[in-house]
Amino acid sequence: MSLKVEIELTLNGATARASVPAHWSALTALRQTFDLAGAKLACGEGECGSCTVIVDGESVNSCLMPAVDLNGRTVRTVEGLWTDDGVDPVQRAFIEKGAVQCGFCTPGMIMQARYLLDRNSDITDAEIRRGLEGNVCRCTGYTKIVDAVITAARAAA
Amino acid sequence: MSKVIEKDILVGTRVPKMDAPDKATGRTRYVNDMVLPRMLVAKILRTDRVHAKILRIDTSKARALPGVHAVITADDTPQFGIGVLKDNPPLKKDKVRCIRDEIAAVAAETEDICDEALALIEVEYEDLPPVFDCTEALAEGAPVIHEDRPDNIAMVNEFSSGDIARAEAESDHIVEGDYNVHYVTHCNMGVSCAVADVDYDGKVTLYSQTQYPFIMKMDIAPSLGVHPGDIRIIQPPVGGAFGSKLDVYPYEPICVFLAQKTRRPVKLIFSRSEEFIASPTRQPVEFKIRAGMKADGTLTFRDIDTLLNNGGYTSWGATTPYVTMRTCSSHYRVPDIKYRARAVYTNNPFAGSFRGYGNVQATWAIETHMDRMAEVAGLDPLEFRLKNANESGDVSPQGSKLNNIDLKGCLQIAADKSDFLKKWAEYKEGWNKPGRYKRGIGIAASLHNAGGAKIHKSDGCGTILKMDDYARVTVITGASDIGQGIDTVIAQLVAEELGIPVRDVTLVMNDSATGPWDVGVHASRTTYIAGNSAKRAALKAKEQILRGAAKQSNLTWEQLDLRGGHVVQADNGEAIIPLDRLLRQMHFAGQDAELVMVTDYYEPPSEPEDENHVGDMSAAYSHAAQVTEVTVDTFTGEVKIDQIWWVQDVGKVINLTTLEGQVEGGIAMGLGYGLSENLKIENGIVKNPFFRDYHVFTAPEMPPIDMTFIETLDEEGPAGAKGIAELPTIVPAPSIGNAVYNATGVRIYHPPLSPETVARALFDADAGKAMAAE
Numbered sequence A: 001m002s003l004k005v006e007i008e009l010t011l012n013g014a015t016a017r018a019s020v021p022a023h024w025s026a027l028t029a030l031r032q033t034f035d036l037a038g039a040k041l042a043c044g045e046g047e048c049g050s051c052t053v054i055v056d057g058e059s060v061n062s063c064l065m066p067a068v069d070l071n072g073r074t075v076r077t078v079e080g081l082w083t084d085d086g087v088d089p090v091q092r093a094f095i096e097k098g099a100v101q102c103g104f105c106t107p108g109m110i111m112q113a114r115y116l117l118d119r120n121s122d123i124t125d126a127e128i129r130r131g132l133e134g135n136v137c138r139c140t141g142y143t144k145i146v147d148a149v150i151t152a153a154r155a156a157a
Numbered sequence B: 001m002s003k004v005i006e007k008d009i010l011v012g013t014r015v016p017k018m019d020a021p022d023k024a025t026g027r028t029r030y031v032n033d034m035v036l037p038r039m040l041v042a043k044i045l046r047t048d049r050v051h052a053k054i055l056r057i058d059t060s061k062a063r064a065l066p067g068v069h070a071v072i073t074a075d076d077t078p079q080f081g082i083g084v085l086k087d088n089p090p091l092k093k094d095k096v097r098c099i100r101d102e103i104a105a106v107a108a109e110t111e112d113i114c115d116e117a118l119a120l121i122e123v124e125y126e127d128l129p130p131v132f133d134c135t136e137a138l139a140e141g142a143p144v145i146h147e148d149r150p151d152n153i154a155m156v157n158e159f160s161s162g163d164i165a166r167a168e169a170e171s172d173h174i175v176e177g178d179y180n181v182h183y184v185t186h187c188n189m190g191v192s193c194a195v196a197d198v199d200y201d202g203k204v205t206l207y208s209q210t211q212y213p214f215i216m217k218m219d220i221a222p223s224l225g226v227h228p229g230d231i232r233i234i235q236p237p238v239g240g241a242f243g244s245k246l247d248v249y250p251y252e253p254i255c256v257f258l259a260q261k262t263r264r265p266v267k268l269i270f271s272r273s274e275e276f277i278a279s280p281t282r283q284p285v286e287f288k289i290r291a292g293m294k295a296d297g298t299l300t301f302r303d304i305d306t307l308l309n310n311g312g313y314t315s316w317g318a319t320t321p322y323v324t325m326r327t328c329s330s331h332y333r334v335p336d337i338k339y340r341a342r343a344v345y346t347n348n349p350f351a352g353s354f355r356g357y358g359n360v361q362a363t364w365a366i367e368t369h370m371d372r373m374a375e376v377a378g379l380d381p382l383e384f385r386l387k388n389a390n391e392s393g394d395v396s397p398q399g400s401k402l403n404n405i406d407l408k409g410c411l412q413i414a415a416d417k418s419d420f421l422k423k424w425a426e427y428k429e430g431w432n433k434p435g436r437y438k439r440g441i442g443i444a445a446s447l448h449n450a451g452g453a454k455i456h457k458s459d460g461c462g463t464i465l466k467m468d469d470y471a472r473v474t475v476i477t478g479a480s481d482i483g484q485g486i487d488t489v490i491a492q493l494v495a496e497e498l499g500i501p502v503r504d505v506t507l508v509m510n511d512s513a514t515g516p517w518d519v520g521v522h523a524s525r526t527t528y529i530a531g532n533s534a535k536r537a538a539l540k541a542k543e544q545i546l547r548g549a550a551k552q553s554n555l556t557w558e559q560l561d562l563r564g565g566h567v568v569q570a571d572n573g574e575a576i577i578p579l580d581r582l583l584r585q586m587h588f589a590g591q592d593a594e595l596v597m598v599t600d601y602y603e604p605p606s607e608p609e610d611e612n613h614v615g616d617m618s619a620a621y622s623h624a625a626q627v628t629e630v631t632v633d634t635f636t637g638e639v640k641i642d643q644i645w646w647v648q649d650v651g652k653v654i655n656l657t658t659l660e661g662q663v664e665g666g667i668a669m670g671l672g673y674g675l676s677e678n679l680k681i682e683n684g685i686v687k688n689p690f691f692r693d694y695h696v697f698t699a700p701e702m703p704p705i706d707m708t709f710i711e712t713l714d715e716e717g718p719a720g721a722k723g724i725a726e727l728p729t730i731v732p733a734p735s736i737g738n739a740v741y742n743a744t745g746v747r748i749y750h751p752p753l754s755p756e757t758v759a760r761a762l763f764d765a766d767a768g769k770a771m772a773a774e
C-alpha cells in the first residue's frame, strides 16, 4: 500500500539491504525489518532516549530519524556491541554495577554511554550526567548507571 | 586427607542481577517486542468527552477498510464491569464518564490501518454536565456519574479508636492543616501492552504486564465470559510497573475480545501520550488534619478527614485509604485516632495503585504536619519526632505489632550523619537575611508494611524446587519479576542453603500455568514471602539430600552440611562426596530411586483487618528516615537538592547492589513527586501527556545519596530481611517541603514544589509581610 524505498547500510559491521515503507522511522525499520529489537520505542517523540543508536559516530534518537535516511550510513545498535572480542566494556559494567533494573532504558543508555566514551574516554561524573540527560530511566535513579559508565571509562583507559 | 570446605556466604553480598546480561546485550524480548505468527495489531478509539451520553456509534466505514479484521463496540462484547467495584465495562455502551473511555477497538494488519480505521468510526454524543471537584460532586443536585450511586460516593473507609473529644479537652495545643496531593503517573518506560491468543477450545493465553497473574485470572474472567481456569497468564519481561498493573484495565479484555473475534493472536500497545492519558494515576487526596499534643510535645490525638477524587471508575486508588489509614494511626505514638476517607466519583481520570500506595500521600501530610507541630511545641523537628517515635513492642491503635523496628535509630542516624541540628538552627537564622539563594535542611520519616499485607484470603506464595543429575537447581516460583530482581534474591537464598553457585540456579517464573499460586508484586512483599517460600523449599531439599548422604555414611543427616558443591561434615567442613555424584546415586538406585523435588507454600503469620480495620495485617513493619539539604533560588523558586541522607531498617541486607538500586530508584521517584512531576488535569482533560511537560528526574538532577541500612533481623523474614522497595518513594517529598521551610520560613502545603509554586508562595509571603507592616 504505502510507498517503499530501497536502502543499503552498514549495520553492526555487515552490509544490510531492505525495502522499507517511506514513512517509517529508522527505529521501526531496525526493529521490524532488521529484527533488532534492542532499541526500544518508549515515546516516539525524541524525549526519552530509549531508541538511541549510533549513526556515523553520532548518537541519534532513531524514533525521529526517517528510515530512508539510513541509506548509506554506518549504524551500531546494542546488538552490535557484543562481538568476537566479547561484550563491550560498557555492557559489562552495566551488568556488574547493577545499572540494569527493568532494563527497558538500558540499550539506549548503553549506546549513549558508548557514544560519550568514544568522544571522551577521560570523562567526569558531571559530563556523564549531562551526556545522559536525554535518556530517561524510571527505575534506577541513575546512580548505578553513572557508576557503570565511569567504570567502563576506567577499564578502557 | 579430604579437603575442607568453608561455607559460602551469599546473603549480604553484591550479586549482579541474573537478567542483566540479556538486558544489556539487547537479547531480552519484552511484551512490547513480542511478535507471534499471524499476529494482528489493535488500537482503541477513546472518547474526546468527559461526560456524555453515547447516542450512536457507526463503525461501518471502518469495517469496510481493507486490512481491517475486526471492529468491536459494547454491542459485540459482554457488558461486565472490571475494577474494584466492577463499575468499568471495557467498552462503554450508554455513556462516557472520563476522557479515557473506550468506545471501540480495531484489529488490523498494520498500525497504520488501525489508525485509518479509528478515524472512520463515527460517534454521536449528547454532552452531560460534568463535575470535577470532590466537594462539588458531593453537593446536592450534583451531576450523577453512576446512576446506581446517586450520592457519587464510591467508597467510604473509617477508623476510630479512643475518644477524640476527651483527647481534645486534654490537649494543650491543637494544630490544623489542609494538605492536597496531586496527580502523578507511573511513567513506565515500557508502555501498556498486551498480546492475546485464543485456541479453538476457547482457552485464552494472555501475555500481560500484570503484577498479579493468579488473581487476575479471576478478575478478568467474568468480563470475557470465559472460565478463570481457561485463562493462562504469561508475563514476559516488562519495562517497569511500579504498581500500575495490579488491576485489570479495559485494554486487556479488549485485546482478548479481538483475538476471540479474529481467531488470530492480537497485540494491543499504547502510544506514550495514551499512556499518560489512559493509564491509572496515583490517587490524589485532600487531607484535613486536626492533631493535638500536650505542652511538652506528647501527641494526644489525630482527627483526619480525607476526600479522594475517584474519577469516573473505581480501581485500587479508592482503596489506598487502607494504607493511608495505617500511617495516620500507627506512625508515631498517637493514642486517640479518628480517620475517614471518602472516594468521590467525578469526571476525572481514575487512579490505581502506585509504589507507596496511599502512604506517599499520607506521609506528605503527616510529616509536614509533624514539622509544624514541632514548631508550636517549641521543639526542634528531630526532638519532637524522637519524643513521639514508636519503639519495638508497641501495638498501634489499628493493631500493628511493631516488633523489631528502629524508627529512633533511623531518625538519629540520619540527623547525626547530616549534622542536622546544627545546620537546621543555622539556616533558620537566614530567613530575614538578604540574599537570593537560601539553604535549608529537612527531615521526614515513615512506616510501611514490610512483610506483605493480608488484603486477600491468602498472602502466600508457592515454590517448586527440583535438582537435576548435575546439581543444578530449578526453582519454579509463583512470584512475579517486574525488573526489581526477585529472581536474583531467590537464587541467592537457595544457592546459599544448597551450597552451590548462584549461576547454577535457574528461575522459572511469570507463567500462571507453571508457577504455584502467589498474590502478586505489591505491598513490599515479594522478598519476604516468595523469599521465605524458596528458602523453606531449599531447606526441604537439603534435608532430603543429607538424609540420602547419611545412608552411606556413619554420620546422621544432622551432622552433615552442603558446601561448595559437596556434602561435608558440618563440624569441620571435611568433604564427603560431591553433590552431583550423590544426586545421581540417589536417582539411579533401582527401586529405591529418589529425585530431589520438593514444594512449599508459605503463608505469612499476618491477619486480615476486621470490619473495624483492626488487625496485624503485615508480618513485619519497617521505618526509614531521610534528611534532605536544599538550596532555594528565591528569585525563580527553583529548589535544588544538594544532598540526601537515607537511613532504612531493612531487617537484613540480602543483596546490597539490588537494595541500593531499589532505594536510589525509589528516591528518584519520590523526588519527582515532591518537586517536578505533575499530571495536569483541567476540566477532566490531561494537559501534559508528554515526557517534556511532565518532567521525571533526569541524571544531572539526581543528588548524591548517603545510604545507611539498619539490620534489625526480623524473626520471620528470610535471613531476617524485610520488604524495602516502597519507603524510598514515600519519604522524600515531605523532607523537601520541610527543608524549603527551613530555608525560607515559608510553608508549602501542596506538592509538587515546582518553581512556580515556590516562587508564588514566597511572593505571597512577602506581600503578606508588607501588608502586615503597613
Ligand code: FES
Binding pocket: A040, A041, A042, A043, A044, A045, A046, A047, A048, A049, A050, A051, A052, A061, A062, A063, A064
Ligand atoms: S523513543 Fe525515541 S526518544 Fe523516546
Ligand code: FES
Binding pocket: A099, A100, A101, A102, A103, A104, A105, A106, A136, A137, A138, A139, A140, B189, B239, B240, B483
Ligand atoms: S532500568 Fe527500568 S527504565 Fe531504566
